[in-house]
Each structure stands twice: as C-alpha cells, then as structure tokens.
Amino acid sequence: MDIHISLAGPGDRASRIYRQLLDAILDGRLRSGERLPPSRELARRLDVARNTVTVAYERLTAEGLVVARVGAGTFVTDEPVARARPRPAPAGGVRPRALWASAGPTPVAARQPAYDFRLGTPDTGLFPLGTWRRLVAGELRASTVRHGxxxxxxxxxxxxxxxxxxxxxxxxxxxxxxxxxxxxxxxxxxxxxxxxxxxxxxxxxxxxxxxxxxxxxxxxxxxxxxxxxxxxxxxxxxxxxxxxxxxxxxxxxxxxxxxxxxxxxxxxxxxxxxxxxxxxxxxxxxxxxxxxxxxxxxxxxxxxxxxxxxxxxxxxxxxxxxxxxxxxxxxxxxxxxxxxxxxxxxxxxxxxxxxxxxxxSGELSRHIRRATRVYAERRALIDTALRDDFAEWLVPVPSTAGLHLCARLRPNAPVELATVVERAADHGVAVEELAAYHAGDRRQAGLILGYGAIETERVPAGLRLLARCFPAGTGKRTVDVGSPVRVRDLPCAGRRRREDRRDGPAAAISDLGPGGGSTTAPA
Missing domain, CATH: 3.40.640.10 (Type I PLP-dependent aspartate aminotransferase-like (Major domain))
Known part of the structure; x- marks a missing residue:
C-alpha cells in the first residue's frame, strides 16, 4: 500500500519518516500484518538516502511496532492494535446552512428486529437472486464496459x-x-x-x-x-x-x-x-x-x-x-x-x-405474482388481527394494495400509542406510529403495520407480542391472532391460481414476455 509521507517540518529526515509511520500505525491506518514499503523503494520515492529510511524502520522495530522478515519485508506487528486510536477530524470549522445545521440522515437499524412490521420494506428473501446474478454476469462483457x-x-x-x-x-x-x-x-x-x-x-x-x-x-x-x-x-x-x-x-x-x-x-x-x-x-x-x-x-x-x-x-x-x-x-x-x-x-x-x-423475459411479472401471494397471506393475518384482537383499540383503514396496513386509534381509547410502540420495540417488535407522518400539530393517532419484511410464520407471534403492549381492556377478543389463514381462502385466490397456469400468447400481458407488461390482477 502506498503511504504518503511529508518531509516538511522540524527534525531530521529519518525522524520525520519515523513519526509519520508511527502515527499511521497508532491511529489504525496501518493495520496489524500490513507490509511497509521496501526501504529502497520508499527512499527512491522520497528522494532520500536508503540509510535514512533504514534508521526510521530500525526505531520502529526496536519499539516492537514492526518486525523484519528476511526475504519478505517489514510488517506491522500485533502490538499496536490495542493502542490504535483513529485520528479524529478537526472540530469546529465551517458550518452548513441553517437548514442543515441540526439535520442528519435517518438512522438505519444495526440489526433487523425479530418482528419487523416497518413500512415500505420488501422481503429480500423473495428476490430471485440466482436469475439476477446470471443477468448481471451476462452484461459484464468487454464490449459493454468499453464505453465512457x-x-x-x-x-x-x-x-x-x-x-x-x-x-x-x-x-x-x-x-x-x-x-x-x-x-x-x-x-x-x-x-x-x-x-x-x-x-x-x-x-x-x-x-x-x-x-x-x-x-x-x-x-x-x-x-x-x-x-x-x-x-x-x-x-x-x-x-x-x-x-x-x-x-x-x-x-x-x-x-x-x-x-x-x-x-x-x-x-x-x-x-x-x-x-x-x-x-x-x-x-x-x-x-x-x-x-x-x-x-x-x-x-x-x-x-x-x-x-x-x-x-x-x-x-x-x-x-x-x-x-x-x-x-x-x-x-x-x-x-x-x-x-x-x-x-x-x-x-x-x-x-x-x-x-x-x-x-x-417476464421474470418481473412472475416475481410480482409470487410475492403478491406471499404478501396476501401476511396481510390477511394482520387484517384479521386488527379487526378482532385489536378491535377495542384500533379501526383498520380500508386498503387494496401495497405493503402496509394502517389502523386509526379508536376515539376515547385509553391508549398512549407512543408508549405502545416503545414497549413493542423492547420486545423486538418494530411498528410505526401514524402521527410520525404528520407535519402539523393536529395529528391522527394510529399504527402502521408493514408486512414486507416479516416472514409469514412470524406474523402471529409478532402480533401477540404487540397486543400485550396495549393496556388491558374490557373488550372481548374473538379470534386468536395465531389462527391460520390459507391463501386459497383469500379474495380472488382462485383467479390467481388460474393465471399462474396460463402460458403461451394468451398470457402475454400477464406474463410480460417480450414487449409485455406486469399484471395488475389481484393475488
């Protein structure tokens, strides 16, 4: 790896080389096991005598920071790893526009929640990775990368x-x-x-x-x-x-x-x-x-x-x-x-x-049909739970598409949804408040539950945990959140199965073959 070394500053040249290599080792830019440039090569690049570089290397060796291996080179040892401290950027300095002074990127969770009901995230496990890898590899040819x-x-x-x-x-x-x-x-x-x-x-x-x-x-x-x-x-x-x-x-x-x-x-x-x-x-x-x-x-x-x-x-x-x-x-x-x-x-x-x-090739249309069937089952589980097990607190908002469902808080329901969301997070359940999508002071209270990122078999357990985060009420719960829902029981499931069996020219629009498009028919 090339190392930038400046010979400007106080002290003799060997000391300047030594201090800059020392700093690079101690702040982690040169990591354990990395090889320093050969002394002859570094001397040539810096336009100094080889002995000047050798003196700097010998000081680092004497301090146990590098080790010379005959016929291999000079390498950073394990000794500096515990002491490594990244060099901080200068504090203060220029300021951004006032609009951006207190802004920052939306935090990205370090780990996926155990029960992820967040909005807008698809199930990456449904993506046909093998097909995509083959298509991308087919485009990585010399003829396609020569262009500027x-x-x-x-x-x-x-x-x-x-x-x-x-x-x-x-x-x-x-x-x-x-x-x-x-x-x-x-x-x-x-x-x-x-x-x-x-x-x-x-x-x-x-x-x-x-x-x-x-x-x-x-x-x-x-x-x-x-x-x-x-x-x-x-x-x-x-x-x-x-x-x-x-x-x-x-x-x-x-x-x-x-x-x-x-x-x-x-x-x-x-x-x-x-x-x-x-x-x-x-x-x-x-x-x-x-x-x-x-x-x-x-x-x-x-x-x-x-x-x-x-x-x-x-x-x-x-x-x-x-x-x-x-x-x-x-x-x-x-x-x-x-x-x-x-x-x-x-x-x-x-x-x-x-x-x-x-x-x-029709792969997008086929992928959407497969994913829609999976999402339909998850959606049905959530919709059933909202209408039955959460009925004393929430009223579902009608919806016919997408990757999430919304439910408003019932008027006069004795629930603080911010507390519910916080308790749910403590139990590994990620769910969003409707209020977070408002800009004004008059905010509707409710919850948004996405079903793209959570596996179907985890939906019932996640909903049970979420229900326990609500205060105990007097409403009668009529359906167990864990009740199975079958795809064939969902609206239009039969039509989807018939569409899946179609092939040939009659399926051009649904299957999106050459010149075709994806279907908007229900799952």
Missing amino acids: YRAPDGHPDLRAAIARYAGLARSVRARADDVIVTHGAQQALDLIGRIMIEPGDRVAVEEPGYPPARRLFHSLGAEVVPVPVDDEGLDVGALPGDARLVYVTPSHQLPLGTPMSPARRAALLDWVADRDAVIVEDDYDTEFRFSARTLDPLQALDRTGKVVYVGTFSKTLLPMLRLGFLVAPASLRHALLAAKQLTDWHGDHTNQAALARFID
Whole structure:
C-alpha cells in the first residue's frame, strides 16, 4: 500500500519518516500484518538516502511496532492494535446552512428486529437472486464496459422496457423517450424539485404524508404546505391557489393506504389545468394488489401535460439496487435531463441492462405474482388481527394494495400509542406510529403495520407480542391472532391460481414476455 509521507517540518529526515509511520500505525491506518514499503523503494520515492529510511524502520522495530522478515519485508506487528486510536477530524470549522445545521440522515437499524412490521420494506428473501446474478454476469462483457460516460436518461433498453411495463401494468402513457431512469423515487423527486421550485415557492403535500418528500422540497427552499387527506384522498379544495407543485400518492396513499377517488382525481386535474404548476404522482408500491378494482393513474387521465409520474423498483425488487424512473411531459424533459447530468451524470448501466432483460423475459411479472401471494397471506393475518384482537383499540383503514396496513386509534381509547410502540420495540417488535407522518400539530393517532419484511410464520407471534403492549381492556377478543389463514381462502385466490397456469400468447400481458407488461390482477 502506498503511504504518503511529508518531509516538511522540524527534525531530521529519518525522524520525520519515523513519526509519520508511527502515527499511521497508532491511529489504525496501518493495520496489524500490513507490509511497509521496501526501504529502497520508499527512499527512491522520497528522494532520500536508503540509510535514512533504514534508521526510521530500525526505531520502529526496536519499539516492537514492526518486525523484519528476511526475504519478505517489514510488517506491522500485533502490538499496536490495542493502542490504535483513529485520528479524529478537526472540530469546529465551517458550518452548513441553517437548514442543515441540526439535520442528519435517518438512522438505519444495526440489526433487523425479530418482528419487523416497518413500512415500505420488501422481503429480500423473495428476490430471485440466482436469475439476477446470471443477468448481471451476462452484461459484464468487454464490449459493454468499453464505453465512457453514458446519456443521463438511462439505458435505452431499460427505458423501452419500463415504457411497456408501465403502460401495460399501470396504464401509464409513455414512450421510451418519455422515461428517465433514476436512483429510486427519491432522486426523481429531487430532480423535479430542482427544475420546478424557486426559493419561496409553495409546494403542497399530503397530510399525513411521506416525510422524506416533505423534507426534500423544504431543503430546496420551498414553503411546504400540508393539505388534509380524507377517505377520498387529497382535499383539492384546501390546495393553496399559488402552489407550484403538488405531491400526491393517489394509488395507495402513504401512509393511510386509501386510493384517491375518481371525483378527486378529476378535481385535481381540473385544478392544475390552467395553472403554471405540476402534479407529482408517486406510485411507489401498487404492483401488489389485493382487489380486482383498479383506477387509472393521474398521468393517464392528464390532457394538459401537467403530471410527472414517479415509479420505483425498490419495493418490487431490492432497495439496494437504487433503481426507479419518472415519466415526464415533453416540456420538462430537457430540463430534467440537464439536472440529472449535473447531479450524477448517469446510473449503473450494468444493472439497468440486467433489469431490462429481467422485465422483457417476464421474470418481473412472475416475481410480482409470487410475492403478491406471499404478501396476501401476511396481510390477511394482520387484517384479521386488527379487526378482532385489536378491535377495542384500533379501526383498520380500508386498503387494496401495497405493503402496509394502517389502523386509526379508536376515539376515547385509553391508549398512549407512543408508549405502545416503545414497549413493542423492547420486545423486538418494530411498528410505526401514524402521527410520525404528520407535519402539523393536529395529528391522527394510529399504527402502521408493514408486512414486507416479516416472514409469514412470524406474523402471529409478532402480533401477540404487540397486543400485550396495549393496556388491558374490557373488550372481548374473538379470534386468536395465531389462527391460520390459507391463501386459497383469500379474495380472488382462485383467479390467481388460474393465471399462474396460463402460458403461451394468451398470457402475454400477464406474463410480460417480450414487449409485455406486469399484471395488475389481484393475488
């Protein structure tokens, strides 16, 4: 390993070399067993006599910090390991903008909870890793890595595959040229905000809603205005008339889970039609549907070019892949591409090409069908428990898609949910409060239970532990949380089994073969 050594400073040259090697050993930059550069080579690099380096090495050897092995070289011993202390960065110094002075990244748990009901995390164990490894390996060829920088909009094959997939699976109106590949949905939101928001512009977000989106728009200088959400979705009548951007999750409202009604969709599109504003439609997890009824996305209903559609593969595949996309009106495309190139130029074309093949071969559709069946069973267990075992405390919010369920606290229920969540965490049960998704002071009380990250067989035990964290009540519990739920007993399970048996041309849309798309049919 190359070692940077400066000969500037007090003392003779041998002493300067000795002190810098000593510091590197004691602060852990040179670890036990690592080899120092040969004395002749280091002397040549520093343009000093070899004897100068030899003197420094001999001092380190005498102190037991390094050992010389005949014919092999000079190595750091085990002696310094116990004394190693990483060198701290300088304290104080320059300060960030006031907005960021007290900010920090959202903590990532060091260990996965024993019973993980957190929102938005898919089951990574369902991911077809062997298939993915084969597809990625097939893209790592000399001919594919010779190219230099790529275009910011993403791999052309993936853009074409996404256009077909989104068109068939979600009714999105898109050509390959309308698609920009991003590092997940969050980068898509950042790009849209960069090209649309001037400092002081007003941005409307759902209340309750997705906190990272709210914080992102605020960081870009926007005045973020929370707009209430009811059982039909965003209250369009409460939108500020001068909003420059409206962020919504109409297919599966985050966190409540309710879809935006057709009337509200029409009202929102009417509201934006004659304004210099944009609607950002975040469709983050509706591949997993548990009802035959679907609604067209806002993007498909838009006739004025005012909707940007955002999608992600973090929920269907793996969050670590950091792959998402946006479909933008033609009037915004050039600005978005300029912002994308300025911020990160382009993404990983190897993974993008592999995903294109994953989609076009029908693997994505098959994976979604398999995962939907698994999630349906977990969802049914949680829904049954909420309606029966938790009925004295919670009221489930109707939902037909996604990876989580929400339940509001019953009026006048003598429960402090923050205490419940804390007790649950002490028992290894991770669950989230609905209040954490509010920006204003008027917060709904409730719990959000995700079912993507917890294994099906662990759901009943996790729910039993969660129930014990509530105060004892007088309500009669009618169903044991551990009662088995069979997939064939779920709504539309028979239809899913029939779809799984289909093959050939008749299954083109469902199986997403070449040129196909993923099905939105229920599990």
